[in-house]
Amino acid sequence: MAWLKNIIRNGLSGIEKYKYGKPVSELQRELGLERVVRMCSNENPWPLPESVMNAITVSLEKVNCYPDPQSYRLRRLLAEKWGVSTGEVIIGAGTEGILHSLFHATIDPGDEVVCPIPAYPLYRVAAIAAAAKFVEVPAEEGTTWEIGRIIDSCTEMTKAVIISNPCNPTGQIMERDRMLSLAHELDSRQILLVVDEAYAEYVEDPNYLAGIELFRDIGRIVITRTFSKIYGLAALRVGYAIAPKTIVEAYDKLHPVFEVSRVGQYAAHAALLEGAFIREVRLKTIAERSRVLRRLTDMGVSAENTRTNFVLIKHKKSDELFERLLHEGVIVRKGSDLGLEGYLRVTVGLPEQNDMFLSSMKKVLTQVA
Ligand SMILES: Cc1ncc(COP(=O)(O)O)c(C=O)c1O
Incomplete structure (x- = not known):
């Protein structure tokens, strides 16, 4: 054997x-x-609020049928919330599922994904699963990174830089000015910035720059968010991304078609209305x-x-x-x-x-x- x-x-x-x-x-x-x-x-x-529990109950009525592969109702609500078109929204099986398909849709063998560390360990798995070389940029003094060092770690083979903001595991944010300079610098080098905002809804800090602002400003950027944290739906595996249409179209070609269950779609839709x-x-x-x-x-x-x-x-x-x-x-x-x-x-x-x-x-x- x-x-x-x-x-x-x-x-x-x-x-x-x-x-x-x-x-x-x-x-x-x-x-x-x-x-x-x-x-x-x-x-x-x-x-969870009653409305979310009710939506889960209703969604169970049709578990014999495949879910909507477009998650259209949820997609439309998210597009309205963020002021983008439905063609700029990805709904996936949590941030994890989205990152796997996103890297599969963007990485050619030998391409690099650059990541400041410490970082959420699944970035590495998702990048390597897509045959990327994973390039780590260690933090100075434990928990911060010089933007210059992240940029210097990029080469002509770098396709994407991924960070979480706020960061897991440090729990800190990358402040507005630094985020802006990173995003603009990467855009000028034609490298895709992926910002994982799994904890964004917990932040109360005027110095925090929500990625949607970068998306409106630059456009060529991917922001991921999840229903697993503050929305309380970790078991249902629903996340979303705001991304340029070109990326969404490529993503749509290869992600697992029915990856987001009907239960997840209904629950996330109801949770989103519970401001x-x-x-x-x-x-x-x-x-x-x-x-x-x-x-x-x-x-x-x-x-x-x-x-x-x-x-x-x-x-x-x-x-x-x-x-x-x-x-x-x-x-x-x-x-x-x-x-x-x-x-x-x-x-x-x-x-x-x-x-x-x-x-x-x-x-x-x-x-x-
Ligand atoms: C930074 C970060 N991103 C993503 C996730 C996981 O998100 P999901 O459940 O949507 O896959 C976690 C979970 O701990 C996380 O810490």
Whole structure:
């Protein structure tokens, strides 16, 4: 059977399997724990509005039929929301699904995708899956990048630069001026800028430049957003992109045709109409984030504020803290899995989940002291 190894694509040796946050049931099985909280995937823990639950129920009536491959109703609503045409909107199976198809539609073998790191690990997977060379630009001083260094890392083989704004895992934004200079510089070099705005709805900062502004200004740019975070629909796998028509047309030729389920389309459409719910979740998350940070600071922990729904904890024994928290039934994310050594990333949960995390943290801190 040794020849089977030769069947596997050579380029895949550069990819490691994605290290996902542990599912609750897995930890319960492994450690025999009853109460487990999962604060590792930056999901929105607040209950969904009734209108979204109703839309899900209605969508189930026709699960024997294929969904609309155009996601037309949702596409039209998003086009209206952002003031673009329906031909400039992509609906896909989450940001992840969109990036895979986007890179497949744009990358020729040997092309490069440049990415400032630390970054969301799936960028690397999606780029290499499309046969790109993935070029990493390490941050200076932990969490920021010189725009010049990103530009200098581009060559004549660079097709795209991908960043998240706000950034996962650092939780910080790339400020307006820097974003503008990056976007204009890349455009002048005919390199596609892809901005992943998975956490944009959590940002309250006048210095944040939403990608749609860049799209209106430059046009030759791709912005991705998701229904997995503040909209609370991670399990349904729906994301979208605003992109130039030329890119959308190429994307439409090869993405999995029925990748967005009818349930996902209906739920996302209803969620998009729930502006008040989104504002409320943003405010409640920010209030809880501040409370968690205050309590951590009181414990003598070095915790960093972010513009997102997670906090970062800096600790020299972060991996040990991670393991000990698991034994307390608290699943957080190891920074070392995300290229952020010496950190823990903790999703802001419901107040009672945050309380469980904080009391467990207090306990494990004394154990590692
Ligand atoms: C920066 C970033 N982009 C995208 C995603 C995933 O989005 P989706 O569920 O839409 O694939 C995540 C999830 O953690 C993320 O952190």
